[in-house]
Amino acid sequence: MIHIGTYIEQFINWLTLHFGALFQVIKVVVESVVNAVEWTLMFPPFYVVIALIAFLAWKRTGWGLMLFTLLGLTLIWGMGYWAQTMATLALILSAAFIALLMGIPLGIWAAKTPMAGKLIRPVLDLMQTMPAFVYLIPAVLFFGLGKVPGAFATVIFAMPPAVRLTTLGISQVPKDIVEATRSFGATPRQLLFKVELPLALPTILAGVNQTIMMALSMVVISAMIAAGGLGEVVLKGITQLKIGLGFEGGIAVVILAVILDRITQSFGPVKKINA
Template identity: 65%
Template structure:
């Protein structure tokens, strides 16, 4: 029977990238490492109670008093469980990865909405990125960047990018044709059309994509801990490896609280935009 394994070809391709473009991966590593460490240092600059109150105030402004109370109580519980530092590490990793993902993903979505050929090329790539098991991304990530936070961030960026690209593309394509024609009839340039007409109308859907990106990035916490990214994922992983049920449960609760807070706040920004 005919046999054909593509794994060896992929391995050769990855090793070729490593041998010939190591300087690019070093550059990427420096950017990711600098952004994660910088954000983590910024978050650690404030005492935990001050940061908790600031996040609670943000939740109140963009959502409701109930969400703000939950945010403050949830973060106080995390602090009481002595998981604050791990939470800050996780938050820095998630926010840094999400920001880089958005800086890449939103322009790709805009370009795909403007060019049908590019959209057709991009769609199967996004399918591949979205359906490939997350563990698979860790293999080349470790080879390119060794162990630590950077390969975790790299794998997170790849895994969490498809939603924001797809929803940005969809949102701009769904802008009513009559609105576009009206703007064009008033002499709008392509740049004005994009930034003053299409993006403002598409923003609620784009914000939904941003929300999904952040949630997917957070879902990579435990997986990326397997390659040394630390944070709450490391706490959960220790609970599994050392059969410490209580420790693993506390780490899991902290991840859930953080996920709910980020979800409600990002949804709140979307609701604020709809009400304008």
């Protein structure tokens, strides 16, 4: 019998024992970021936040999504889940930001270095195909219960699209444009920031959209380790067999997902999206 799990468990325990102080620092930093974003969303009155998000939806996509945003967020407030929705949004935005902060540079590295691409690709396959519940175990061991392990698991689950689509975007930049830029004496830094990234931006923005949507899909799973938010509402509905409660939480998640999806899509090559 080959017990791979035993060796992985020993490795996780070794990390916890020798890098416990580092994990505590990471926990404090990430928790501070999530709490700061949540405080920012909760500080203004709910109608101000709704108006700002609706205005953004109108500017980016048009009247359709603006009306959906107004009605949808007002419905969430009316059902009494405004605080949980803002907690979920704060966790999603924080985790997506961390995932993009790490994922985009990794995607650029994978596109620029073939060996790095070959090494990163199977790791991304593992991150995408491993059941998301498995990520919760080391997350709890490293950071305990709460928002931080939820953010940790969400980052792992949501980062692969950012890496893959950044790599794809950089790789699809026409070779003749790259060669022409080099022939004019551009440095590698100038080539990256003034040619490759601008041309790859639509594909990278698609990765941003997918990263945010995959982060949202971790809402209910993260609630299992006390991350709170709308996932906790849905989880209570499941564990307590309260159908109405579960559906209300699910409807709030769907409304938030549609708003985030349409707004982030609008930053891509297609500016107008029918709501």
